Amino acid sequence: MDRTSTMQVSQQDFEKAQEQVKLLKKDPGNETKLKLYALFKQVGLTYFPRKPTVSWAASREDNARQKYTELVSSLVSAESADPKTDTSPGESRHGDYETVLVTTKNSITKIMFNRPEKKNAINHKMYREIMKALEEAGKDDSTIAVITGNGDYYSSGNDLNNFANIQPSEMEKMAKDGAVLLKEFVGHFIDFPKPLIAVVNGPAVGICVTLLGLCDIVYASDRATFHSPFSELGQSPEGCSSYLFPKIMGLAKANEILLFNKKLTAAEACAWGLVTEVFPDSTFQKEVWARLEAYASLPKNSLAVSKQLLRSMEKEKLHAVNSKECEVLQERWLSDECINAVVSFFQKKAKL
Numbered sequence: 226m227d228r229t230s231t232m233q234v235s236q237q238d239f240e241k242a243q244e245q246v247k248l249l250k251k252d253p254g255n256e257t258k259l260k261l262y263a264l265f266k267q268v269g270l271t272y273f274p275r276k277p278t279v280s281w282a283a284s285r286e287d288n289a290r291q292k293y294t295e296l297v298s299s300l301v302s303a304e305s306a307d308p309k310t311d312t313s314p315g316e317s318r319h320g321d322y323e324t325v326l327v328t329t330k331n332s333i334t335k336i337m338f339n340r341p342e343k344k345n346a347i348n349h350k351m352y353r354e355i356m357k358a359l360e361e362a363g364k365d366d367s368t369i370a371v372i373t374g375n376g377d378y379y380s381s382g383n384d385l386n387n388f389a390n391i392q393p394s395e396m397e398k399m400a401k402d403g404a405v406l407l408k409e410f411v412g413h414f415i416d417f418p419k420p421l422i423a424v425v426n427g428p429a430v431g432i433c434v435t436l437l438g439l440c441d442i443v444y445a446s447d448r449a450t451f452h453s454p455f456s457e458l459g460q461s462p463e464g465c466s467s468y469l470f471p472k473i474m475g476l477a478k479a480n481e482i483l484l485f486n487k488k489l490t491a492a493e494a495c496a497w498g499l500v501t502e503v504f505p506d507s508t509f510q511k512e513v514w515a516r517l518e519a520y521a522s523l524p525k526n527s528l529a530v531s532k533q534l535l536r537s538m539e540k541e542k543l544h545a546v547n548s549k550e551c552e553v554l555q556e557r558w559l560s561d562e563c564i565n566a567v568v569s570f571f572q573k574k575a576k577l
């Protein structure tokens with residue numbers, strides 16, 4: 226439908242739109258769903274066999290019917306033009322996700338961060354959806370699971386909107402709830418029962434860098450960078466990095482990243498042991514997926530048992546580190562240093 230058209234839509238168009246809504250592959254999000262529901266109710270409440278006279282109710286009904294039909298039409302066309310929602314042959318797409326795209330193919334479950342327009346920043350919904358996707362991937366038939374990003378970024382880390390628009394009286398609750406959510410989120414990576422591979426397609430920031438220490442293999446494009454600007458943001462390390470980074474790269478190098486915000490190139494991250502291997506960006510996807518498909522054809526149970534054995538040596542320690550890091554962060558989020566950093570990002574967009 227032409228969205229600029231002022232032509233009135235018929236009851237038949239409206240009913241067709243109701244059917245199309247049910248067929249959308251991508252959840253349009255709560256805001257849009259509420260809008261659709263409100264419009265639907267306006268039509269529903271006023272719909273009755275129409276008398277020829279034009280009443281205010283009839284005209285409101287026409288308006289709501291038109292807006293509902295146009296909104297659905299825009300959702301349908303956005304979806305059909307959106308490469309994010311495409312799947313390749315043999316790939317099955319999992320359930321009802323808004324912020325991640327979860328697919329399985331060739332015994333590999335891929336969890337793709339899917340907010341490319343926000344550089345895949347992780348908002349509250351995304352934290353929850355990633356946990357849900359990890360729970361499903363841990364139980365499904367796949368041999369390995371992969372985390373990657375859609376678009377030019379792997380992820381810009383925590384969505385700073387998670388700290389925005391909070392009333393002063395709600396700050397403590399925000400920090401407490403944030404710490405609970407973060408602990409649960411990182412716990413899902415500690416406990417993940419199968420090999421978990423990070424395919425770092427572009428720059429990685431903050432929590433998406435620290436979590437790499439909890440992945441079993443990290444492949445990076447030579448375009449990727451690794452930046453954990455905790456002190457710049459008035460925060461402190463998470464994702465068990467305060468324990469794992471010194472173990473992986475030695476204390477001196479970990480200090481440069483975790484205390485002094487050093488941004489690593491992919492080559493540096495590989496030399497320092499955070500990344501397993503770096504590939505040229507032009508062949509990154511082809512080379513990495515060919516390698517992963519070969520790995521995923523190995524005996525599934527043997528891989529899972531071995532992964533769990535390796536992790537079991539450290540699991541208790543990692544949970545204790547995670548708890549401590551979240552406790553410290555809960556305090557940090559209430560500090561002037563952190564609040565000022567968030568405000569300055571939104572005011573003049575102080576970028577990293």
Ligand SMILES: CCCCC/C=C/CC(=O)SCCNC(=O)CCNC(=O)[C@H](O)C(C)(C)COP(=O)(O)OP(=O)(O)OC[C@H]1O[C@@H](n2cnc3c(N)ncnc32)[C@H](O)[C@@H]1OP(=O)(O)O
Nearest residue numbers: 342343344346381382383384385386403407431432576577
């Ligand atoms: C439950 C809570 C748990 C908390 C766990 C704690 C974790 C710690 C961290 O993860 S710390 C890291 C936090 N991340 C940042 O500070 C990154 C902030 N972003 C930037 O500095 C820049 O956006 C950039 C360098 C990543 C990219 O710059 P570029 O110029 O290439 O692109 P834009 O800035 O125009 O970005 C496009 C739009 O995306 C929005 N955006 C990007 N990153 C974030 C983010 N982390 N949080 C919120 N929004 C982000 C950006 O605002 C643009 O939006 P707009 O198009 O609406 O303007």
